[in-house]
Amino acid sequence: xxxxxxxxxxxxxxxxxxxxxxxxxxxxxxxxxxxxxxxxxxxxxxxxxxxxxxxxxxxxxxxxxxxxxxxxxxxxxxxxxxxxxxxxxxxxxxxxxxxxxxxxxxxxxxxxxxxxxxxxxxxxxxxxxxxxxxxxxxxxxxxxxxxxxxxxxxxxxxxxxxxxxxxxxxxxxxxxxxxxxxxxxxxxxxxxxxxxxxxxxxxxxxxxxxxxxxxxxxxxxxxxxxxxxxxxxxxxxxxxxxxxxxxxxxxxxxxxxxxxxxxxxxxxxxxxxxxxxxxxxxxxxxxxxxxxxxxxxxxxxxxxxxxxxxxxxxxxxxxxxxxxxxxxxxxxxxxxxxxxxxxxxxxxxxxxxxxxxxxxxxxxxxxxxxxxxxxxxxxxxxxxxxxxxxxxxxxxxxxxxxxxxxxxxxxxxxxxxxxxxxxxxxxxxxxxxxxxxxxxxxxxxxx
Numbered sequence: 001x002x003x004x005x006x007x008x009x010x011x012x013x014x015x016x017x018x019x020x021x022x023x024x025x026x027x028x029x030x031x032x033x034x035x036x037x038x039x040x041x042x043x044x045x046x047x048x049x050x051x052x053x054x055x056x057x058x059x060x061x062x063x064x065x066x067x068x069x070x071x072x073x074x075x076x077x078x079x080x081x082x083x084x085x086x087x088x089x090x091x092x093x094x095x096x097x098x099x100x101x102x103x104x105x106x107x108x109x110x111x112x113x114x115x116x117x118x119x120x121x122x123x124x125x126x127x128x129x130x131x132x133x134x135x136x137x138x139x140x141x142x143x144x145x146x147x148x149x150x151x152x153x154x155x156x157x158x159x160x161x162x163x164x165x166x167x168x169x170x171x172x173x174x175x176x177x178x179x180x181x182x183x184x185x186x187x188x189x190x191x192x193x194x195x196x197x198x199x200x201x202x203x204x205x206x207x208x209x210x211x212x213x214x215x216x217x218x219x220x221x222x223x224x225x226x227x228x229x230x231x232x233x234x235x236x237x238x239x240x241x242x243x244x245x246x247x248x249x250x251x252x253x254x255x256x257x258x259x260x261x262x263x264x265x266x267x268x269x270x271x272x273x274x275x276x277x278x279x280x281x282x283x284x285x286x287x288x289x290x291x292x293x294x295x296x297x298x299x300x301x302x303x304x305x306x307x308x309x310x311x312x313x314x315x316x317x318x319x320x321x322x323x324x325x326x327x328x329x330x331x332x333x334x335x336x337x338x339x340x341x342x343x344x345x346x347x348x349x350x351x352x353x354x355x356x357x358x359x360x361x362x363x364x365x366x367x368x369x370x371x372x373x374x375x376x377x378x379x380x381x382x383x384x385x386x387x388x389x390x391x392x393x394x395x396x397x398x399x400x401x402x403x404x405x406x407x408x409x410x411x412x413x414x415x416x417x418x419x420x421x422x423x424x425x426x427x428x429x430x431x432x433x434x435x436x437x438x439x440x441x442x443x444x445x446x447x
Contacts, residue, residue, distance in 0.1 A: 058163030208386030
């Protein structure tokens, strides 16, 4: 038996236990961390103090939401000069990552994909733009004159992970303009509303903006994949815990077909197979790596059940893609902050844990002819509905400030490497992109 693998599993389980399990009992830890934050503040270690508060807020431990609000208000409302100090340090020390390095040299390449125009300005009528993925929020602040951009465009932020007490988002409270912020967890919505700042929450998220044309139910054909899991080879995706959960089902149905789709992050395909072997199910698994969305769609159409087993991440899109293909989902109970999401319902799927996965799976199979995930998402949760929700929120704000609203937002969808338009193309926004490009600091400084 692989001793090293077992040790790594144990360490990961300990870390996971500390972060996510029995959070209702961890109030004393929050109190202790609050004390540490106060000491750091007295030592003028404000960036570190805020970082502690940010990490504690994200944990979901008892009382961490109130601590997050208190610390965020201290820095970004009561003492904005300190908030600016924290934000400036964070923005100026941004590391060059594989997916961001090119933007440091050519920030204009963020336009039309990362920074995407959804509406052209027209006289007194403001346009609108959206920024996709949290990593890029501080880059927009670093390289663009955001307040100048905001004179002509309403700005929408689309965060890629839960837990909004962080510099990526709160730095925007220092911008003298309204900032519209997608929120998909009630806990984060309450946090943003408690700040009473210029951040205006809109209740949609990244998984609303899937190109449903690429994910449709099969017209005919047998669903020959029993269980599908689309998840990067990453520890937070919890493949080992999933294999443990499904092992009793495999024991009762030895021919069970499990298909995994992913790509390397902090694990590789071989390590995933090792985890499967540890639970005696490696012979049941077929793996696909680095495949296209079209290939993922083909697998979704063949699958009877789609699984999300992480305990914490952002607004997962793979399960919604599966719903567009008519595939019900099993989501790990307690995901993120334990919210009972409205998109997990009698039409679309169920919650489960490691102890009852087999029973929940069998319940779905017994009801699969009654369930209709595609009907639910096509009517309640898609890019057109999400765009309408965003547009109505901005329209309400604009009209309340006596500004006109004569045209609606364009519909965008999230692609592998950014955003694209669903019904139109970027040519109709060419002047807007030119206008925004002129707000890049480097260009202004060179003139």
